[in-house]
Amino acid sequence: MSKLDIAINSAGEQVAAQPSTHVAMFAGDLPYGPDGNIYRQYNGAGGLQIGALQVQHSFSSKPLRGHYVDYYEKVTTYVAELSAAAQKIDASLTAQTYPVVEVEEEDSVFQYMDTASSRAGISSITKKLENLKIAIVGLGGTGSYVLDQVAKTPAREIHLF
Incomplete structure (x- = not known):
């Protein structure tokens, strides 16, 4: 199974700031387009450890205005782009396969989440x-x-x- 990973900048305990980068990380196998070629926005491989997740690939999908307004826009853009290639092969595929998991309260010495x-x-x-x-x-x-x-x-x- 592959996972899309996007670092979140915190502006408070329950608030996410504007994304600081347009780049997203990807854990798992390298995604290919329906034509069999490497996904067009692939930036390269890396062995970056982010928490418990080991990511292997990074992607770049920079909006024309130069930044994403919020994380919803960033995540939905990447999910739509990655799943569009898969849906060209099998139209029944979807990225929404699991129910929303509530984040558990973390016992931390910090007042804000460490991002x-x-x-x-x-x-x-x-x-x-x-x-x-x-x-x-x-x-x-x-x-x-x-x-x-x-x-x-x-x-x-x-x-x-």
């Missing part, structure tokens, strides 16, 4: 810092720098001495 880690490709590193108790001795030059960096991680506790 920066997935965009930077460091989700696996960030995951290692979850639930840690970190102590920093001295808040001089180096200590304050370390505190600034550690404060941006999902460490459960930061103790200052």
Whole structure:
């Protein structure tokens, strides 16, 4: 099974900001068009890890105005483009195969959902810092720098001495 993956920029706990990029990622086999050629908007292969998802391909479908207004427009555009090729082969195919799954409330130290880690490709590193108790001795030059960096991680506790 293949999956379309689009990073979401958060503008608050329940609000998604305008998409920062027109590019979408794709996990699974490389999609081909009905003519047997590689999908026309294929950008290349990559081995990017986004959270628990390993993506292999990226696609570019930039609107004429240069950006998507919101995530609904971006997702529906990519789904329509990818499924149109499949529907030329079999008109009964559809991308809407599963019911909507409600997002579970995540136990996080952050007030906002962390979207920066997935965009930077460091989700696996960030995951290692979850639930840690970190102590920093001295808040001089180096200590304050370390505190600034550690404060941006999902460490459960930061103790200052």
